[in-house]
Amino acid sequence: MQDTPVILVTGAARRVGAEIARTLHAGGARVVLHYRSSAREADALAATLNGLRPHSAWLVQADLKEDGAPEALVAAALARHGRLDALVNNASTFYPTPMGRIDAAAWTDLMGSNVKGPLFLSQAAAPALRERRGAIVNIVDIHAERPMKHYPVYCVAKAALAGLTRALALELAPEVRVNGVSPGPIDWPxxxxxxxxxxxxxxxxxxxxxxxxxADIARTVRFLIFDAPYITGQILAVDGGRSAHL
Known part of the structure; x- marks a missing residue:
């Protein structure tokens, strides 16, 4: 067990995050499952994964936009497992903010979950990831490059995450690979x-x-972590070709 990789997945309780966790777990990893408020779903997922392989999944709760929360989460994972091989920044908040109705609370929430959390998690995890020559995968969005009407703050936040992905690839090279996955229409809200x-x-x-x-997103995340040793600084669109034409 001590030789198996440890991967932290944020927003892992439901939907795409849960599928990412299941796919990485099936690939042999121990998974640290972060959740904010979906405790029931997180408990069920951890129980399922631990039923398949005892002591292979562990839960951590945090609101990643709160000061100090990302650092505490990484510290808890390292205290329990002694290593961290990869980080998947999946947790995200998504809702419309039409012009004229944008307020500071929405800005703080959307930027906090989509940019602040990934940045400070990556910074906190960097020493451990460097030691393991690990990887970071950020879940971006095709609307980072092609904005969607009525969602300006969300689109700006994901655009910032895309820029962060490339910046971190530069900052953490050559020990840590940093890439992104940019989903198109996957699960409807x-x-x-x-x-x-x-x-x-x-x-x-x-x-x-x-x-x-x-599963389309989860397979791509698994590829970038396990099977892409010469890929870094890239954002792969998994969108059925939606972003290929205007």
């Missing part, structure tokens, strides 16, 4: 943000003519 007609228009603009699955 559960709060009804996209009505049926908008969903149809998005699919129509996607070259493959369908939405993707969380």
């Amino acid at each position: 559960e709060d009804g943000q996209f009505p049926a007609d908008e969903r149809a228009a998005i699919i129509d603009h996607t070259l493959l003519g369908r939405i993707g699955s969380p």
Whole structure:
């Protein structure tokens, strides 16, 4: 067990984050499952993974936009496992902020979860990752480069995360590889943000003519961590071709 890699996945309780955790676990890793408020789902996932392989999944709760939380999370993971081989910055907040209704709370929330958390987690994890010649994978968004109407703060936050990905690749080379995955339409939000007609228009603009699955993202994350020793500073679009044309 001590020779198996340890990977921290943020926002791991549900949806894409949970699938990333399951896929990395299936690849032989021990996973540190971060969650903010989805305790029930996080407990269930950890129980499932530990049922498959005892002591291979561990839960940590934190609000990553709070000062000191990223550093405490990394310290807890290292205290328990003594190593960290990879970090997946998946946790994200997503909701519209139309012009005229943007306030400081939305700015703090969206920038905190999408940029501040990944930055300070990466900084805290860097010494351990350097020691293991590890990797960081950031979950970005195709809307970092192609903004979506009514979501300016979210798009700015993801654009900042894209820039951070490339900057960290420079800062942490050559010991640590840093890459991003940029999803297109994967899981629709559960709060009804996209009505049926908008969903149809998005699919129509996607070259493959369908939405993707969380497994599409998880497989790409696994590739970047385990099978891409000569890739760094890159952001791979996993979007069915949606970003290939205007």
